[in-house]
Amino acid sequence: MDLTESIIPKSDQLDATELLSGPRIFTIERVSAHNAEQPFNFHLIGFPRVWRPGKSMRRVIVAAWGSTAVNYIGKSIELYCDPSVDFGGVAVGGTRISRMSGIDKPLKVPLLIKRGKSAVFTVQPLPDAPAAPPAPDLTPILAAIHTAPGLPELQSAWGAAGKAGVQGHPDVIAAKDARKGELSA
Numbered sequence: 001m002d003l004t005e006s007i008i009p010k011s012d013q014l015d016a017t018e019l020l021s022g023p024r025i026f027t028i029e030r031v032s033a034h035n036a037e038q039p040f041n042f043h044l045i046g047f048p049r050v051w052r053p054g055k056s057m058r059r060v061i062v063a064a065w066g067s068t069a070v071n072y073i074g075k076s077i078e079l080y081c082d083p084s085v086d087f088g089g090v091a092v093g094g095t096r097i098s099r100m101s102g103i104d105k106p107l108k109v110p111l112l113i114k115r116g117k118s119a120v121f122t123v124q125p126l127p128d129a130p131a132a133p134p135a136p137d138l139t140p141i142l143a144a145i146h147t148a149p150g151l152p153e154l155q156s157a158w159g160a161a162g163k164a165g166v167q168g169h170p171d172v173i174a175a176k177d178a179r180k181g182e183l184s185a
Contacts, residue, residue, distance in 0.1 A: 011049065012049055012050070013038075013041075013049050013050050013051060013052050014044070014047065014049055014050065014051040014052075014079070014095065015095075016081040016082070016085070016093045016094050016095045017081065017093070018081075019079055019080050019081035019095065020081050022080070023078050023079060023080035023098055024078070024079055024080075025076055025077070025078045025079075025099075025126065026044040026045070026046075026047060026051070026076065026077055026078075026079065027044065027045040027046075027074065027075070027076045027077075028042055028043070028044060028045070028072045028073060028074065028075050028076070028077065029043040029044060029045045029073065030043045030073055031043070031069035031070075031072055031073075032050075034050075034052060038052040040052065040053070040058070040069070042072075051079070051095070053095070053097075054094065054095075056111045056112070056121070057095070057096065057097055059109060059111060060097055060100075060107070060109050060111070060121060060123055061077075061097070061100075063107060063109045064100050064102065064103050064107050064123065065100075065102055075100070075101050075102050076100070076101040076126055076128070077097055077099070077100050077101070077126070078097065078098045078099040078100070078126055079095050079096065079097060079098070080095070080096055080098050081093050081094070081095065081096075082094055082095075082096040086114065096121075097123050098123065098124065099123060099124045099125065099126035100123050100124075100125070100126050101125075101126045101127070101128050102128075103123070103125045103126075104125055105125060106122050106123065106124055106125070107122065107123045108120050108121070108122050109121050109122075109123070136164065136165070136166050136169070138166060138169060138171055138172060141157065141160060141161045141164060141166060141172055142171065142172065142175050144156075144157035144160060145157045145158070145161075145172070145175045145176055145179050146175060146179060148179055148183070150183060151180070151183050151184075154176065154179055154180060154183060157176075158176055161176075
């Protein structure tokens, strides 16, 4: 039994408490305006609510990616809950960035921790996700299947699809089944 769903905050934004079980990596879909207190909504791919980073984390983002929000689209960010974050003099916890894509070495950003006290905040590089392998060219396999004059040739084309690693592709299966039906009729 998984209790995760039962502990999700009733909020319109990502809360630090959702990261208590460990850091999570998010990819930014887009950024939109919000209000004066929390000026930006970071829309995260595959997450139902927005993330509204505080001023310190916005400074880190600008230091890493520049000030133009359109440049953030498709970039990834790892967020964690830092229990030492103060609000009104009380440690209530907050969302912090641990790693970011689009940087090639650790990024050190001086941040104001509280009045008169600053510290250097370090963010590590987050490797970009590997690119998806290119889609296989099914043209020769499909042509061999569609033009197979008999069942032995269809079986040979099916074997070639297996050697090419595309035997499980839905288009190849559909073509084989259709041609087999035609040849068996």
